[in-house]
Amino acid sequence: MRKVQKIGFIGLGVMGEPICRNLTRKAGVPVMAFDLSSEPLQRLAVEGAEIAASPAQVMQQCDVVFLSLPSGEVVAKLARDADGLLTHASEDQIIVDLSTSAVDSTRALAEEFAHRKAHLVDAPVARTRAAAEAGTLAVMVGASPDLFERVKPLIGTFASDIALCGSVGCGQVLKILNNMVLFETVVAVSEAKAIGERAGVDPTVLFNTLSMGSADSFALRNHGMKAVLPGEFPERAFSVRYAQKDLHYALQLAAQTGVDVRGAQVVDSWFTQAIAAGKGEAYHPVISTLMSKGAQ
Structure with a gap:
């Protein structure tokens, strides 16, 4: 089992930034963040997060990578781009999608990551930005029981209610x-x-x-x-x-x-x-x- 030595985070919008902040403060391992906007990156750098130059760098250096993106379509494009997440996925790496995505798209992507011997976990978040800041989100997880146990402590840095809903896609x-x-x-x-x-x-x-x-x-x-x-x-x-x-x-x-x-x-x-x-x-x-x- 791959030991978590560094966490990656891609997408620092309304929910992503406070979630990443809680991970940076509480996870106990370094966090590397990427976003197209420099402002949230600068704020998180003050908290101790490393700034990545690209999603590829996040995938290359991190054992668990969180995604907080606007839609399933954006997640799928980022994953399948020529220099995207799938290209740089590695054995036993875990990608945790906090976005809300279509179920069939999530399951299709999970199969593609599995071909790379990596794991996609769907973990869409519920509640408000204030809850994200307080670390009291609700998270609905689709994963195998063993993968759930591996990511649950990390999700617990920003969520107070975490439910395993079934296999991949069931969180969505x-x-x-x-x-x-x-x-x-x-x-x-x-x-x-x-x-x-x-x-x-x-x-x-x-x-x-x-x-x-x-x-x-x-x-x-x-x-x-x-x-x-x-x-x-x-x-x-x-x-x-x-x-x-x-x-x-x-x-x-x-x-x-x-x-x-x-x-x-x-x-x-x-x-x-x-x-x-x-x-x-x-x-x-x-x-x-x-x-x-x-x-x-």
Whole structure:
């Protein structure tokens, strides 16, 4: 079994930077980071991370490599480029994909890494940037039990809840379905606010009262009370465009498994309308502002 002497990290965006920071501080071995932007690299260098010149250098020098990239398509391209991850993968190296990717794409890549005698583990992350900074993310892992035990201590530097969901790809299944359920619940919460407000109920009273009954949920208490209610939909949060990307993975998986998902299709129509209204970069509960008839 290959000993972990150096950890690599590729992708230092909204979630990647705080995750990499926790690894740098807590993993107990050197961390080498790469990103196309210099700013997060400079901030992490202050924490002690090494700066890589390219993804190839990360793959060549690191035993475990974490990826935190915008989509499965970006992961696949980076892996299959002529000077990409697959070209430089080595025996018993572990690549941990923290991104949300399509299930079939993840499993296909895992087979390609296996041909190089390397291992791909899917470990998509859930919760917020604040949770990434605090080290309290939830991570859904697709891997064999032995690989899971090898990466779990490293994931534990940035996550408080870590679940082995099954073989490779199963982490993506869980993350995609988690997001699908969340998005559908946000639509229901937003509809309730729009109807209740028009019917004369103060929305604060509405949400507080719903939280005492069977309609209570994480989405109500967080997306509802902290975004829909005050009307706060910042950029550089989980935007409509990113949310729709994840939802499309769910719709794709539903089609592949032969399941009728009309609720998810309704969410997709709201996301499309929000993007058309110029709200694509805003936090995804912004769809609540479109639910009054005639809203733009």
